[in-house]
Amino acid sequence: MQKNIILAGVGGQGILSIAAVIDWAALHEGLNIRQAEVHGMSQRGGAVQSHLRISDQELFADLIGLGTADLILSVEPLEALRYLPYLAPDGRVVTSLDPFVNMTSYPPMEEIEAELGKTGHPVLVHAADLAKDAGSARASNMVMLGAGAPFTGIAPSKLEAGIEALFGTKGQEVVDINIRAFRKGLQLSNT
Amino acid sequence: MNHSRLLLLGAEAVAQGAIDAGLSGVYAYPGTPSTEITEYIQRSAPARQSGIRSAWSANEKTAYEAALGMSYAGKRSLVCMKHVGLNVAADAFMNSAITGVNGGLVLAVADDPSMHSSQNEQDSRVYGRFAMVPVLEPASQQELYDAMFHAFELSEAVRLPVIMRMTTRLSHSRAGVELKASLEQNPLNAEYAPGRFVLMPQNARVQYRHLLDLQPMLEALSESSFLNQPVEGHGPLGIIAFGVGYNYAMEARKAHGIECRLLKIGQYPLPRTQVNELFEACSEVLVVEEGYPVYEELFRSYFGSAKVRGRMDGTLPRDGELTTDLVAAALGVKPPETATTPEIVVGRPPELCKGCGHRDMFDAINIAIKENADHHVFSDIGCYTLGALAPYNAIHTCVDMGAAITMAKGAADAGLRPAVCVIGDSTFAHSGMTGLLDAVNDRTPVTVIIADNDTTAMTGGQCSSASGSKLVKICIGLGVEEAHIRTIVPLRQHLHENVSVLRDEFAYNGVSVVIAQRECIETVAKKKRRAAASAQ
Ligand SMILES: Cc1ncc(C[n+]2csc(CCOP(=O)(O)OP(=O)(O)O)c2C)c(N)n1
Ligand code: SF4
Numbered sequence: 001m002q003k004n005i006i007l008a009g010v011g012g013q014g015i016l017s018i019a020a021v022i023d024w025a026a027l028h029e030g031l032n033i034r035q036a037e038v039h040g041m042s043q044r045g046g047a048v049q050s051h052l053r054i055s056d057q058e059l060f061a062d063l064i065g066l067g068t069a070d071l072i073l074s075v076e077p078l079e080a081l082r083y084l085p086y087l088a089p090d091g092r093v094v095t096s097l098d099p100f101v102n103m104t105s106y107p108p109m110e111e112i113e114a115e116l117g118k119t120g121h122p123v124l125v126h127a128a129d130l131a132k133d134a135g136s137a138r139a140s141n142m143v144m145l146g147a148g149a150p151f152t153g154i155a156p157s158k159l160e161a162g163i164e165a166l167f168g169t170k171g172q173e174v175v176d177i178n179i180r181a182f183r184k185g186l187q188l189s190n191t
Numbered sequence: 192m193n194h195s196r197l198l199l200l201g202a203e204a205v206a207q208g209a210i211d212a213g214l215s216g217v218y219a220y221p222g223t224p225s226t227e228i229t230e231y232i233q234r235s236a237p238a239r240q241s242g243i244r245s246a247w248s249a250n251e252k253t254a255y256e257a258a259l260g261m262s263y264a265g266k267r268s269l270v271c272m273k274h275v276g277l278n279v280a281a282d283a284f285m286n287s288a289i290t291g292v293n294g295g296l297v298l299a300v301a302d303d304p305s306m307h308s309s310q311n312e313q314d315s316r317v318y319g320r321f322a323m324v325p326v327l328e329p330a331s332q333q334e335l336y337d338a339m340f341h342a343f344e345l346s347e348a349v350r351l352p353v354i355m356r357m358t359t360r361l362s363h364s365r366a367g368v369e370l371k372a373s374l375e376q377n378p379l380n381a382e383y384a385p386g387r388f389v390l391m392p393q394n395a396r397v398q399y400r401h402l403l404d405l406q407p408m409l410e411a412l413s414e415s416s417f418l419n420q421p422v423e424g425h426g427p428l429g430i431i432a433f434g435v436g437y438n439y440a441m442e443a444r445k446a447h448g449i450e451c452r453l454l455k456i457g458q459y460p461l462p463r464t465q466v467n468e469l470f471e472a473c474s475e476v477l478v479v480e481e482g483y484p485v486y487e488e489l490f491r492s493y494f495g496s497a498k499v500r501g502r503m504d505g506t507l508p509r510d511g512e513l514t515t516d517l518v519a520a521a522l523g524v525k526p527p528e529t530a531t532t533p534e535i536v537v538g539r540p541p542e543l544c545k546g547c548g549h550r551d552m553f554d555a556i557n558i559a560i561k562e563n564a565d566h567h568v569f570s571d572i573g574c575y576t577l578g579a580l581a582p583y584n585a586i587h588t589c590v591d592m593g594a595a596i597t598m599a600k601g602a603a604d605a606g607l608r609p610a611v612c613v614i615g616d617s618t619f620a621h622s623g624m625t626g627l628l629d630a631v632n633d634r635t636p637v638t639v640i641i642a643d644n645d646t647t648a649m650t651g652g653q654c655s656s657a658s659g660s661k662l663v664k665i666c667i668g669l670g671v672e673e674a675h676i677r678t679i680v681p682l683r684q685h686l687h688e689n690v691s692v693l694r695d696e697f698a699y700n701g702v703s704v705v706i707a708q709r710e711c712i713e714t715v716a717k718k719k720r721r722a723a724a725s726a727q
Contacts, residue, residue, distance in 0.1 A: 010539065023198050027367055033198065036364040040223035040308030040650070044577065046541035060331075060438040062364035065446065065515045067527035078539075084530040102542060107535040115533040170724070 001031070002055035003153040004064040006083045008074035010100045011043040014141035015075060017166065019050050021145060024162035025154045026054040036062040045102050047079060054153065073148035075127065075141055076100045077112045084119065093119045094148040094189070096127035096140060123147050123189050130184040135173075139181035146185025156186055196367035201357055202227035204332040204368050205271075205299050208339025210235060213374035215266035215294070216244040218254035220621065221650035222273030223308040224362040225301035229271055230653075241376065247647075249656040250592075250621040251276035255283040255298070259352075262296040263388065265380030267343050274302040274313050275591065279622070281318070284352070288322035289398045290388050291350040294377050295343035299355040301362045304482055305512035308359075310572075310591065312510065314482035319354045319459055323402055325409055326354040326459040327418060328434035332366040334457065338418060340371065345412065349405060358481050360512065361435050410460050418457025419465060426450045428522075429473030431466065433457075433486065436479035436513055443519035451522075461486065470494050477501060477521055481513050543577045548709035549642055551681035551689075553578045553585040556613070556640065558686075559693035560585075563609055567602065571595035571623075573615035574648045574711075586613060593622030599637045600630045609697040610637045617647035620656035624665060630702050631670040638696045639704045644711040652714045659708070666704045675703035682709065 005022070009015040019035055026033050036051040051064045066085050072093045074080035080095035087093065093116060099109060116122045125147045127140040134143070142163065149156050160179055167175045199207060206228045209217065219229040232238045232245045248254035251272040258270035272280060277300050284298065300318075303309040319326035327342055329335045338355065346353040386394055413419055422441075428451040432440040437455045444451065454469045456462075470476055470490070478487040478501035487501040500506040506521045507513065520526060543550050552575075560566040570576065570586035571594060578585040588598055595612035603610035614623050619641050630637050643662055647653040657665055666676050677696060679689045689707075696703040 011541065023365060027196060027198050032367065034364060034366050036360060037200075038307070039227070039363050044541035044544065044574065045539075047539040059366075060441040060445075061515045062360050062366075062435070062438065063514055065442070065519075065527075067529040078536060081533050081536045084532055087530055103537065103539055105537045107537070111535050115535065119530070 001153050002057065003053070003071065004069045004088075005052040005071045005073060005152065006064060006069045006086050007050040007052060008072060008079040008083055009048060009076050010079065010102070011046050011048045013075045013100065015048065015050055018073065018141050018145045019052055020166055021159055021162035022052060022054070022152060022154065024165055025158040028161070029154065029158060031056055032059045034059045034062045047082060049083060071148060071151040073144060075144050077109070077116065078106065081112065081115050087119065092121065092123065092151050094123040094125070094144065094151065096125050096144055098126070098128045098140070125185060125188060127185070130188070131181050134181035134184055135177035139178050142178040142181040143185040146182035146187075147189045149182070149186050150189050196369055198365050199332055199336070199368045200227055200363060200365050201332050201335050201361035202301070202363070203231045204335040205339060205355060205357070206231035206235070207368070207370065208336040209269045209297065210238050210243065211371060211373040212340045212343045213267050213376045214243055214269055215376045216258070216261045217269045217271065218248050218258045219271040220248050220251045220254055220276060221647050221653045222276050222301075223650055224303060224357070224359040225271045225273045225276070225299065226650045226653070227362070228299055230651075247653055247656070251280040252283055255280040255287070258296055259283065259287050259292070262292040262294040263381060264294065266294040266377045268294065269297050269299060271299045272301075273309065274300060274315050275310060276300070277315055277318055279592070284318065285322050286390060287352050288324050288402060289390055289395055291398070292346060292352055293350070293380070293382065295346035296352040297339065297342045297346060297355055298352055299357065301357045301359065302482055303359045305359070310589070312482070314485055315354065315356050316459065316482065316485050319356070320485070323406060324351045324354060325349070325412070326356055328356045328457050328459070329418060330361075330435050330437040330455065330457060332361070332364070332368050334418065335361070336368045336370070338457070340374075341417070349409065349412070351405070356434070358435060358512070406460065410463060413458045413460055414462040414464055416458040416462070419462045420455045421465065421469070422453040422455055424450065424452045426452065427474040429453070429469045429476040430479060431456060431469060431476055432479040434481050436481050436518070439513050439515045439518040440479050442515040443522055443524065446515070447519055447522070447524045449522050449524075470498065474498065475500060477506065479507070479513065479518055484509070540580060541577060542580070543574060544712060546712050547574070548644055548681040548707065548711070549575045549578060551683055551686065552640070552642055552707040553583040555679075555681065555686055555689040555693055556611075557583065557585050558690045559697060560609070560611060562694065563697065565607060565609075567607065567611070569595045569599040569602070569610075569612035571612070571614040571618045572649070573618055573642070574644075575613055575615055575642045578613070592618050593626055596623050596626035596630065596637070596639055599639070600626065600633070600635045603635045603637050604633075608636065610635070611640065611697060612637065613640045613642055616641060616643040616645065616658040616662060617655040619662070624669065627666070627671070627702070627704075628669050634701055636700045637702055638693075638699070639702070640693075641704060641706045643706050643708045644714070646711045646714045648711045648713065652711065652717060662706055671702050671704050675699055675701065676706070677704070678706045678708055680709055681707045
């Protein structure tokens with residue numbers, strides 16, 4: 001088993017929490033992990049990405065090679081497109097459709113959706129709406145984790161255990177909201 | 192399930208390794224990608240229980256000297272900084288190679304190839320060669336952890352500071368790390384050794400000779416280091432892979448089934464015998480260094496350029512971070528056919544947070560300065576550097592920490608009016624104060640705007656060494672006239688009065704300081720989150 005996953009978004013959107021849940025689950029599965037993050041300047045509202053690699057064999061590089069990502073999981077639609085050169089021929093794009101507009105030249109959504117359509121079978125998610133249904137718009141990232149879950153190579157139950165471990169200190173209600181958000185994303189991906 | 196593994200960033204593996212190897216104190220000034228080392232030790236409960244000191248220093252030089260003092264007293268100390276921080280600490284560092292150390296002293300320095308968050312991509316291994324001290328360059332998080340034990344032992348064995356060199360990629364990447372049993376701290380053991388530590392010429396000459404005499408031993412230690420290893424392989428092609436270069440070489444070898452010999456390097460000075468063996472066995476050797484072609488250049492003169500491939504002949508790019516794809520291409524692999532990034536994908540540069548006080552400060556500066564024919568604004572490094580971008584385009588320089596004030600002074604000496612500069616509170620404490628003293632002593636007409644957000648925001652909100660009323664007192668103490676130390680609050684509703692304060696001080700023919708005081712909203716939010724969490 002080996003998965004190369006690119007997590008994408010804008011600084012402050014919570015992709016590191018997605019990474020932390022997958023990391024936690026992979027670690028408890030006894031898998032090897034390499035997960036490269038972006039700290040520093042770009043975190044101020046810039047484009048950020050995390051390369052996440054999990055495997056039952058030894059991993060060397062912290063970075064994913066071009067054309068070898070099994071999954072691009074993005075919490076922002078334009079950001080999903082930025083990393084297409086990394087996508088493997090049979091790789092999948094799973095992205096939120098909620099644009100984060102903090103520049104003047106943001107392209108029209110129709111054009112973004114048209115480009116996403118060219119990537120095979122993208123999973124497109126109205127993450128903020130589903131997160132609100134689950135109890136908090138802030139849980140959008142867990143909706144996206146749920147939507148991406150079937151392509152991570154890790155059982156959803158293990159990822160849910162990761163959510164509990166990660167959000168446990170913030171109280172049961174926060175855990176419940178995030179689990180509900182995760183399940184909504186998962187359900188969308190599975191149908 | 193494996194619970195003994197911790198998932199750690201490379202930087203955190205260095206920190207955990209230091210704690211477990213009997214550390215007594217860490218000294219540091221923040222700087223991406225090194226900041227997380229010190230932050231991890233500050234958060235660590237075991238570190239607190241065993242009394243490891245870990246507060247931030249004013250700058251890298253004060254940090255280095257304090258670490259040397261702790262080592263003088265017999266204890267193990269760690270000093271951390273980003274690559275350009277070592278320029279600031281270089282005087283202390285170079286001379287500590289001459290004095291040598293007592294308790295183990297490890298300098299963890301994080302380089303930033305590709306300049307993700309830096310002004311340049313200088314390679315700290317050059318400093319290692321310059322000072323003639325051992326440099327370790329592990330390839331993985333586990334190796335970083337293990338190498339911290341090795342680094343302290345080595346430092347005490349040869350009585351020299353040891354450099355732990357990292358780069359952004361390893362420092363900011365997580366992997367599982369298995370911990371070892373931890374060691375006790377050293378006892379206090381300061382010895383009188385003026386012959387080593389008083390670097391008057393007659394002592395320094397003896398000590399320098401001693402450093403030269405140590406070199407063969409350092410090389411011998413490299414030959415037997417676990418960080419330097421040949422990897423199974425044969426054929427006429429060889430790779431010598433340094434630090435994380437090893438990861439990309441291994442990945443490329445595996446993915447493309449490339450047959451070659453490989454020598455992994457993680458400790459300097461180079462193990463000459465191992466390197467000779469590789470070059471003798473191969474007709475062509477690819478040199479994979481993350482950073483400058485420091486050793487490639489030496490190999491070219493020693494073994495002849497014909498055999499050597501690397502960054503200097505274009506086989507690998509001369510600048511920037513390596514990747515598996517770059518190393519694979521250097522080994523002759525055709526690049527994969529991949530999708531391209533659609534044209535509609537525009538850049539998304541970083542920006543000041545919505546509601547950040549720096550925004551209101553730049554609005555005021557832009558209005559006041561544009562009333563003048565010349566509107567140069569010298570600046571410095573921090574979140575406020577983003578004022579160089581649209582929509583503000585408010586600052587025109589950012590060179591090295593502290594340079595805002597001194598460059599404005601030099602320009603004023605040349606006749607530029609007004610001579611205005613913007614510097615953050617943490618940067619002012621780091622290296623702005625001495626420049627302000629120069630301006631006061633010279634009665635130079637400059638206006639120094641201190642962007643005081645009460646934190647070191649750019650690197651994630653660490654404590655600032657001087658902010659608030661302390662800044663005012665420092666300026667008074669340095670000799671700035673009290674009437675020309677003005678405090679403003681950068682908020683939209685104060686725009687008019689702020690512009691008028693700036694206008695007055697720009698016109699003043701002497702040293703003036705305007706302190707723009709408003710806390711970073713990220714820090715405020717973080718404090719609120721913490722308070723809410725502790726109330727639960
Ligand atoms: C010699 C050196 N050390 C550290 C850094 C990293 N660094 C850049 S800006 C900065 C701090 C900025 O703090 P401050 O001046 O208060 O500005 P703020 O980001 O809070 O606006 C640091 C630590 C550097 N670039 N150079
Ligand atoms: S982190 Fe603080 S100082 Fe930096 S841009 Fe945001 S609000 Fe401003």
